[in-house]
Amino acid sequence: MTKNSEPTIHDIARELKISASTVSRALNDNPRISLKTKEKIKAVADSLGYRPNTLASNLRNKKSNTIGIVVPLINRYFFSAVISGAEDVAFKAGYNVVISQSNDLAAKEINIVQSMFSNRVDGLIISIAMQTDTFDHLKLFQRKHIPLVFFDRAVPEIDTDKIVVDDFAGGYRVTQHLIDQGYKRIGHLAGPQNLRTYFDRKNGYIEALRKNGIAFDESLINVNRLTSDDGVTAIKLLMSLPNPPDAIFCGNDTTALSAMIYLRDKGIRIPEDVGIVGFSNEPFSQVVSPSISTIAQPGFVMGQKAAELIIRKIENRERTYQTIVLPTELVIRESSNRGK
Amino acid sequence: MTKNSEPTIHDIARELKISASTVSRALNDNPRISLKTKEKIKAVADSLGYRPNTLASNLRNKKSNTIGIVVPLINRYFFSAVISGAEDVAFKAGYNVVISQSNDLAAKEINIVQSMFSNRVDGLIISIAMQTDTFDHLKLFQRKHIPLVFFDRAVPEIDTDKIVVDDFAGGYRVTQHLIDQGYKRIGHLAGPQNLRTYFDRKNGYIEALRKNGIAFDESLINVNRLTSDDGVTAIKLLMSLPNPPDAIFCGNDTTALSAMIYLRDKGIRIPEDVGIVGFSNEPFSQVVSPSISTIAQPGFVMGQKAAELIIRKIENRERTYQTIVLPTELVIRESSNRGK
DNA sequence: CTGAAAGCGCTAACAC
């Protein structure tokens, strides 16, 4: 390494026989410094290859200019879209973004969040892990009045800013659509019910059935973790019922795909025999065959909004919280389209 | 905000009527401190809700415990896989990870890299932007002896650690495979030739043709930016040649898909009439129909290796550089499989 | 085993 000890403002000051504070002010374009000295200082800074030490400045200012983002898994289309949107806005506003993934493990999430606190992030944007059921690590941020924004998976009992999609309306819309297409027995693959998102999707489904006067049949709902394998297990189970469903509202696109492949292999035609709708609009859903109807979740926009919101909070010290509910959009594709 | 000014080691010290240095040492498990005092100190730290201020510690230690990662676009499967792998390793080793995306713009990349330097990242992992053709911002890291690791898209003229896949072999293998399947006129959609990866893929293609005694026809190569639209434009052009190709080696999966859809809409059968192979093994390539043959790039592993390598450099001050070439794997699927 | 003191590089009263 040979710490070539970087030039500091003192080096510039010495060179010009002026004080370090003047240099600092000049470099920060303080109006009280004359244009001449500013230019001289900037020239010397350049010639020395000076780069401000943000660490020092941050310590002094008690502000890290950094926003923390915690997601279950970076390498998941929806989450990487959110990160991408948030990074975009944050960068333009002069903030850095540190990212960690919880791998859906509560223990790792706690660890990460505490480490971000120690790094004095100015704000935290988080979608909690599936597993997480204790929230002290997040309440810490609240207590210290460090802006905290939940997205997608929020914690009901923590009163702070939240950006979610209208999962209830999504579930409702999917179900109504299937009914409109003439499907009579609609099943549902639901995600973990401790997560609000999955809970709401299921309730939207139930409400749509009710509104349409369709008897709700508990046995048509299968709650699982919505992995690809779960999808196969669940569809197998549902199809082996005495009175199997003729349509499935899948809690995400992953299970929609695996269920679809299973059905296809069994010679069941989609959408003629069984209709399928997913949730999330993963990129693959539009290119598979048949293409999968789904609910589009605006990940990139969600990230942008989360970053905008948290920056407003960081800079304006607002104390009022809001929950932004982004609209869901039903994307009708082949897997549920009987042309009705 | 009401900076509730966090408790510091001095607060702990005052409480126990000891010195801050002792507290610092205790908290860092310095062996010179007696177990008793350590315990007392830790108890008080807990009761005060003390969290070390990493910023201050970093400034003092001239080490940020942070690794910077720069990718063209976070929201791209391959890159998010790399990030995920790197974050995984970094976190376990006690490093934070700050991430930015260049959007493939040289100007933004320069900006990001300089900002990361100012933030005193301990090392930088980067895949350069398509556009980037000047490298002073990266040479800066070299000059200051801050570990720099390129992945995927490396800069030949900068001598440092690199982790790449064997693009030449990949291009070669794809082409050989198409030849083995009986295709006679093989076209190629190539990416920007200033990027080594695309350059190598093309040369692998050319070499395979040569080895098989197939005349190389320049008109069958179309260089573009490999967007979805580029794929359509390119395939249109190639298919309108007097003597059109009967197989296309596409520089990535995106163009493979858009070309495939174009051909399908024209009633051209795949793989019977025209064979298609992509590159990168995007998740969609295995679920579309026909599924797309492609070259698998181990993104997650690449990220892990990059992080391992840079951490070794940060901690051991090694000065020798290595280029790790990860093997490519040809994944044969329907789009090029005539069963030969 | 513990304390005193200095300093990482920067900023911001407060002077003049």
Next chain:
DNA sequence: GTGTTAGCGCTTTCAG
């Protein structure tokens, strides 16, 4: 318009 001074919170010689 510029300088002096005092820290931000932590670590680390050097003393004892």
